[in-house]
Amino acid sequence: MKRIAKRTMTLVSLGAMIGLSACGGASGDNVSATQAEMGTLDPANPITVAFYSYSLAYPTMKPGMEQLIKEFNETIGKEKGVIVEGVPDATMQQYKADISAGKAVDIVQHPFGTLDSSRISLGFKAYEDTFPQEELERHLEGISPNALELGKIDGKMYGLAFTFSTPIVFINGKLFKEAGLNPEQPPETWEEIKAASLQIKEKTGKDGFGLAPSNGWITEGLILSNGGQVLSDDRKEARFAGPESTEAISMWKDLYQNGASAVGTEAELSEQFMAGNLGMYASSTALHSGAKQAADAGGWKLYGAGMPRFADQEAVPVNSGSVLAVRPDSSNKNAAVWEFIKFVTGDRGYTIITSQVGYLPLRTGLADDPNGLKDFVEQNPLYKINLEQLKKIKPVAIWPGDNATEIATLFTDAIVKAITSEDDVADTLTKAQDAINGMIQ
Amino acid sequence: MNKRSQVLSMFQHGALALMCAAAIIPLYWMVISSLKNESEIFTASLFPLQPTFGNYSYAFSQMPIVRMIFNSFGVSILMTVLQLATGLLAAYALVRWRFRGKSLIFALLSVTWLIPFQAIMIPNYVLINDMGLNETLLGIVLPFGVSTFAILSLYQAFQSFPGVLIEAACIDGLSDWGILSRLILPNIRSTVASLGIIQFINAWNEYLWPMLVTKDMNSAPIQIGLKLFVNSDTNMWGSLMAATTVSCLPILLIYLVLRRQIVDSFIRFGIK
């Protein structure tokens, strides 16, 4: 799942790129646009809707996603005449291939960054043009406004926030207690993280803290939290080599090189944590169900903390995740798609993706709803942390231009190099920043 | 002198035993890890104290392993058969007749040996997608339907076949098809079989192309499925090793039975 975060990053930039290259050629404008009218559904003649989902392709997320589809098909789908077919799409390439091959691709679990390009080149539609205004407004009530904002382009909604994750620090309660720390009062600043990490290492012999240098998105939260910038607001200049960013990365380098951090790739760190050999692990909330299972199996308790802050500044969590993008091709399809959208982004839908998969309930009210996730959140207090973070969440940078993927790689590589090698942080970042700005212009 | 040869012999066995250990230990570790339960998997014990098949049942429940093994066999067999068939026909033509453009054909065939797959992957990928053959076994097989390695190997084998016999058969009124299928083929059976073994193993182990063509476990060969499994989840080393063991098993079993032939055929034909 953490790979998805990474992949989303790549696709974020990919999308920006495809978007640009497609500008001159095919454009979504010629796809017959407004069909705000809804057709009718007939239970005797059910309509089949194809739903492309990357979550369906990953073992830890698959059961939850399948349950979502099954429940819909057996209840509302059966009642109204809609059959949803899930298509696993591990690399988020299949839907592109199938669209260009002319197949019906009705709903796609879509990463944020590529949304703009998909809108332009693959014919995704605005919710306002597809579904009746009144119903839409009624349905969107209760969903985190911050999350809804991320799916809007030029004032229209092209994606409805679906699966969402934010950074979290998972904590191994057992190691914490062995080290004489209180997992109920986790470290809140990076200094406290370092102190706790060293203490765990000293007392238990196991690594205290882990954040993969190549994680690709939490890094940006780190930079933003220290008042730095990754990309200018007009997305025309990379700015991650400023003094604030350098300071943030230097702090991380200090953790990494002075015994306060475990070493390894993202996958290896999560494996270490789940094997019970890592005190704190900063990663995505989407890993929650896996971490919980590992904790249960290993006989320790899982705790959590929000994204740490720098001294007196407020932490800025970033997000990764997906929206639902739609491209129904008839008014009857509109109605069918709408039923499914309503279900999966409704109370029951978010309840399932939160409790079965581990994403955030974007209807924040569910956390207090006894019929929703109240019990679940009480059993898994970690979610409160992230519901808090949802209020101040910032999107990750969408790299501009033709070379977005290369730029994203340059950025991540520079971070990894700055942290893991002996090279000077400021030099490394500046060099990468110059290279990137050279590519943007 | 005797002592010296004893020392030499000890050195020989020592060196070989070391190499065997290096070759086998990773496999041994794979198998015993697959049999260890959750509490044992992270320990260094050399054999599972409480062996369990739980990892296997978990792996089988998470992936369509049987299906993927079946896919692998389908791809490998189809590829091998196609390569042998096209290779036999082409090699026969090259041995049997003099004709215009023969040297050009040899030159073209030799060049393919040097074409890295990366130099043709993009057009092939685009073509397979255009044909709608992505996520299909045929899509994996088609670009590998002919192997110049097989053509040239068979050409060499045919050359050693006495031309007089072919002439005689020709005078006896045997058609070319008859000569190929009833005279030559039975006589170079073992060569063809060795070549088949190599091509089968190569097909089974193919990586880049099947990875591009298949993304879904249900249509993927076991190797690609295993890769998806490696990348998809964490901390299930027991079941990952179980799945890896299963993925190695068919080849290892074939090797167990055809050990001699396999080693010999690799010696005879080399790699690529």
Add this chain to the structure above:
Amino acid sequence: MSKTMEELYSPLVKGKQKAAARNWNSSKLWRKLKPYLYLLPAAILLGIWMYKPLIHTFYLAFHKWSMVPGTDKLFVGFDNFTRLLQNEAFAGAIGNTVFYTLGLLPFSIAIPLVLAVVTNQMNPRMKNFYRALFFIPMILAPVSVSAIWRWLFHPSNGIVNHLLLKLGFVQEQIAFFSDASWAKWIILLITGWKMLGFSTIMFAAALTGINREYYEAGAIDGAGSFRQFLYITVPLMSPMILFMLTMSLLFSSQWTFAYIDILTTGGPYGTSTNIYYEMYRFAFSNLNVGVSSAAAMLFFVLFGLIALSLNAVSRRFAFYDN
């Protein structure tokens, strides 16, 4: 059809003659066509999946394209080549390609050659037993091998780090796959591990073909075993050595591809990647088809030249035992 027409409308005898001539003609044609017919299946498949794509890649090397269906390919001249050659990361990839190519030589030539010689006069049954065992890595699939090695060399859970720590060789766990000073060595080690047994067997097979008399003559001349190895074994084995050298030089970077993809994806910060992996990344990760194609063409030509010169070398210097 035409035949029956002729039989109907022309004098009987003449018609027969004509028909015979025709038959003879067509059978001659048939004989002329036959070789091509036998070559046809192979030719069609090679044409579609090998030569045409190669030409197409050549074409793409001068264009800018993102592989998204329906988008236009933009002609950019030599842009892709200049971009490629100015790309610092790609320079690193070339360096690593050299590293892998040279680094594999001990595993594909030096060690196997010595092992083959040392174990040459062994009881055949033992030899077969050993052979059978150390051939195994060769036939295993790269993905399976990667999965096993990833587990063995896992920083916190792997047996290798476990042992290294326990035996006091290291103080801290080593992140073999994400530490720039280790990643490419691990990739090399795995590739070498796969090659070692195979090369040994190849050399052993070549060795059994050498006439014993050379050694006896050498022994009479008073040559020690090292000198024997250097002056008799190596020259006599030169065809096999050159063959293995050619294979190793041309394909070692290809052999590392799967391990790079599965274990390090070229990282950390591009320190374990090679040219073939970069071509793949340019194409399927960056969707930058032009640059990928340009790189592919460049190295197709370069490796072609290497192969030609090796071929020339083997013709001139190989010492054959006739």
